[in-house]
Amino acid sequence: xxxxxxxxxxxxxxxxxxxxxxxxxxxxxxxxxxxxxxxxxxxxxxxxxxxxxxxxxxxxxxxxxxxxxxxxxxxxxxxxxxxxxxxxxxxxxxxxxxxxxxxxxxxxxxxxxxxxxxxxxxxxxxxxxxxxxxxxxxxxxxxxxxxxxxxxxxxxxxxxxxxxxxxxxxxxxxxxxxxxxxxxxxxxxxxxxxxxxxxxxxxxxxxxxxxxxxxxxxxxxxxxxxxxxxxxxxxxxxxxxxxxxxxxxxxxxxxxxxxxxxxxxxxxxxxxxxxxxxxxxxxxxxxxxxxxxxxxxxxxxxxxxxxxxxxxxxxxxxxxxxxxxxxxxxxxxxxxxxxxxxxxxxxxxxxxxxxxxxxxxxxxxxxxxxxxxxxxxxxxxxxxxxxxxxxxxxxx
Amino acid sequence: xxxxxxxxxxxxxxxxxxxxxxxxxxxxxxxxxxxxxxxxxxxxxxxxxxxxxxxxxxxxxxxxxxxxxxxxxxxxxxxxxxxxxxxxxxxxxxxxxxxxxxxxxxxxxxxxxxxxxxxxxxxxxxxxxxxxxxxxxxxxxxxxxxxxxxxxxxxxxxxxxxxxxxxxxxxxxxxxxxxxxxxxxxxxxxxxxxxxxxxxxxxxxxxxxxxxxxxxxxxxxxxxxxxxxxxxxxxxxxxxxxxxxxxxxxxxxxxxxxxxxxxxxxxxxxxxxxxxxxxxxxxxxxxxxxxxxxxxxxxxxxxxxxxxxxxxxxxxxxxxxxxxxxxxxxxxxxxxxxxxxxxxxx
Numbered sequence: 001x002x003x004x005x006x007x008x009x010x011x012x013x014x015x016x017x018x019x020x021x022x023x024x025x026x027x028x029x030x031x032x033x034x035x036x037x038x039x040x041x042x043x044x045x046x047x048x049x050x051x052x053x054x055x056x057x058x059x060x061x062x063x064x065x066x067x068x069x070x071x072x073x074x075x076x077x078x079x080x081x082x083x084x085x086x087x088x089x090x091x092x093x094x095x096x097x098x099x100x101x102x103x104x105x106x107x108x109x110x111x112x113x114x115x116x117x118x119x120x121x122x123x124x125x126x127x128x129x130x131x132x133x134x135x136x137x138x139x140x141x142x143x144x145x146x147x148x149x150x151x152x153x154x155x156x157x158x159x160x161x162x163x164x165x166x167x168x169x170x171x172x173x174x175x176x177x178x179x180x181x182x183x184x185x186x187x188x189x190x191x192x193x194x195x196x197x198x199x200x201x202x203x204x205x206x207x208x209x210x211x212x213x214x215x216x217x218x219x220x221x222x223x224x225x226x227x228x229x230x231x232x233x234x235x236x237x238x239x240x241x242x243x244x245x246x247x248x249x250x251x252x253x254x255x256x257x258x259x260x261x262x263x264x265x266x267x268x269x270x271x272x273x274x275x276x277x278x279x280x281x282x283x284x285x286x287x288x289x290x291x292x293x294x295x296x297x298x299x300x301x302x303x304x305x306x307x308x309x310x311x312x313x314x315x316x317x318x319x320x321x322x323x324x325x326x327x328x329x330x331x332x333x334x335x336x337x338x339x340x341x342x343x344x345x346x347x348x349x350x351x352x353x354x355x356x357x358x359x360x361x362x363x364x365x366x367x368x369x370x371x372x373x374x375x376x377x378x379x380x381x382x383x384x385x386x387x388x389x390x391x392x393x394x395x396x
Numbered sequence: 397x398x399x400x401x402x403x404x405x406x407x408x409x410x411x412x413x414x415x416x417x418x419x420x421x422x423x424x425x426x427x428x429x430x431x432x433x434x435x436x437x438x439x440x441x442x443x444x445x446x447x448x449x450x451x452x453x454x455x456x457x458x459x460x461x462x463x464x465x466x467x468x469x470x471x472x473x474x475x476x477x478x479x480x481x482x483x484x485x486x487x488x489x490x491x492x493x494x495x496x497x498x499x500x501x502x503x504x505x506x507x508x509x510x511x512x513x514x515x516x517x518x519x520x521x522x523x524x525x526x527x528x529x530x531x532x533x534x535x536x537x538x539x540x541x542x543x544x545x546x547x548x549x550x551x552x553x554x555x556x557x558x559x560x561x562x563x564x565x566x567x568x569x570x571x572x573x574x575x576x577x578x579x580x581x582x583x584x585x586x587x588x589x590x591x592x593x594x595x596x597x598x599x600x601x602x603x604x605x606x607x608x609x610x611x612x613x614x615x616x617x618x619x620x621x622x623x624x625x626x627x628x629x630x631x632x633x634x635x636x637x638x639x640x641x642x643x644x645x646x647x648x649x650x651x652x653x654x655x656x657x658x659x660x661x662x663x664x665x666x667x668x669x670x671x672x673x674x675x676x677x678x679x680x681x682x683x684x685x686x687x688x689x690x691x692x693x694x695x696x697x698x699x700x701x702x703x704x705x706x707x708x709x710x711x712x713x714x715x716x717x718x719x720x721x722x723x724x725x726x727x728x729x730x731x732x733x734x735x736x737x738x739x740x741x742x
Contacts, residue, residue: 054511068557072570152584253542341573357549360510
């Protein structure tokens with residue numbers, strides 16, 4: 001088909017509009033757009049009509065009703081009278097907490113296993129391979145149930161709880177530790193922490209500059225760590241230990257007071273982390289293998305040892321290849337956390353199911369659920385894509 | 397290209413039009429489908445669970461069979477759809493099932509807010525607790541600060557909360573999506589107690605590692621009237637489901653069983669002056685009671701032939717000869733001090 005260009009004035013006036021490619025394209029797009037909008041409107045209209053016919057109009061007023069149910073794990077305080085929206089908030093925080101911790105553990109473990117898989121040591125490489133294949137091929141729900149059953153079976157019964165100095169208790173009901181109660185002077189320690197972090201960043205900049213100018217290395221990581229831990233500790237010592245702790249006290253059935261980490265939390269985080277680590281290991285391996293061996297040879301020619309080579313030459317380049325699939329893995333961790341209800345962890349999905357069952361508001365509850373996961377996933381993608389752009393290789 | 401455009405424009409036009417659906421009554425659509433779609437539980441011993449031959453059996457299953465017998469004359473024309481606690485009401489609201497016989501508790505909020513009707517109570521139940529014998533407690537009020545395993549999304553959860561508040565117990569619940577998970581966590585020792593309806597407790601205890609190490613506490617902390625559910629807006633279908641249950645109760649009142657059904661029919665022939673009028677009307681010997689509900693005249697006969705009377709249904713599924721071993725208790729006939737009472741057939 002001949003393309004009508006705007007500069008070709010001899011033909012422009014002799015072509016009718018329905019023969020013009022661009023105009024036809026526009027019209028087709030408009031028609032498809034109308035079809036999609038029409039279909040969506042049709043579905044939405046049906047839903048609203050059905051709900052009205054059933055006598056259950058869509059509304060969010062149920063969110064302020066008292067929930068009447070408790071959660072076994074809550075980072076904020078909830079009582080039986082808390083409104084449903086507070087319970088949903090706590091459920092969302094639970095999901096985020098479990099996902100973030102699982103993602104951090106999965107990344108570390110995945111990195112390790114990926115590098116192990118590439119090791120020249122036959123046994124190490126085989127161990128990594130068996131782990132990856134086993135974990136990737138078993139459904140996640142089975143893995144979670146296995147971890148939960150394993151965690152429950154491994155812990156001692158409540159009567160025979162292990163205790164470390166009467167402060168920390170470990171039993172099938174969970175790990176009980178003293179809870180630090182923040183006193184009013186705590187803000188000084190907080191300030192000290194901020195100062196330490198800024199100082200560590202400043203010191204790292206100075207150390208890098210010095211290395212570029214004089215070639216001398218500086219143990220900036222260890223000094224930075226010492227700063228971040230040491231300065232707040234000094235501040236707390238100077239103030240005379242302003243952090244009290246609430247010790248768990250044994251009651252007839254359970255311990256009251258203190259912090260408790262239930263087996264459900266541990267099992268979920270472990271299960272999610274181990275599962276995602278296998279996928280991340282393969283992504284890392286793929287990224288490292290993609291770097292041409294010439295880089296390693298050049299590094300050896302310069303006199304860099306293998307470990308230094310890996311850290312300073314290979315991994316920074318591999319990071320650019322690894323980043324996009326990692327985004328999917330993190331999204332997977334968040335979405336997989338919805339299986340938590342099967343092992344007793346009150347994540348958002350489990351809390352929403354309960355609310356839906358008790359208030360009958362299926363459409364509103366599912367919409368809230370979908371919006372939450374959509375928001376979280378889009379945020380993760382946004383942040384990671386920005387990070388990806390920063391480390392992306394700029395071709396000349 | 398042109399054809400595609402026309403097609404697309406046509407779809408947009410049709411999609412924009414709203415169509416009014418012609419509402420057929422539930423009885424008509426069930427008859428048209430040729431089978432009853434019955435929503436049942438995913439597996440609760442005695443109420444609805446696959447037996448060792450793989451067929452569905454239970455108290456609620458027998459009610460489904462009774463309804464199918466009333467409509468089609470054949471109790472096997474049923475499609476059983478197992479539904480989880482979360483799906484059950486939306487499945488009924490959307491028309492995926494015609495009736496829900498899933499040990500669902502009749503409550504005000506469910507009756508009024510879900511556009512559903514509870515038409516009968518086929519089992520009067522209550523919520524109870526099960527604990528290990530070696531804990532040495534004899535009442536649920538001693539569960540101060542205890543951990544309790546519970547299935548989420550059920551009235552059980554809400555009742556536990558209410559009980560907790562009323563008695564200031566500070567109970568810590570651990571919630572699971574599936575009943576099996578809750579029970580096995582209790583078995584492992586994660587929780588001090590396990591709570592569900594008393595009828596369920598008896599069945600679940602048989603599945604524990606050492607059933608005799610566990611005791612069911614005597615406190616019943618709630619009323620749980622369990623019964624079949626139908627949608628709002630179709631009273632005729634509601635009548636059919638309701639009277640299917642009542643026929644079984646009246647049959648037990650009159651001493652009619654699956655075995656002696658035909659003898660009873662012979663003994664109460666239309667010309668017999670000493671015949672029981674109610675039996676005659678219920679079994680279709682005289683008058684046409686079934687017509688008002690759109691059923692054939694032998695609807696009552698078919699129900700009893702298919703599943704027997706309420707006492708037989710109870711005994712077959714949850715009676716003393718089954719592993720569940722539930723006493724009649726509140727579910728005895730009103731003439732024997734229980735709550736099963738049916739309006740008269742006349």
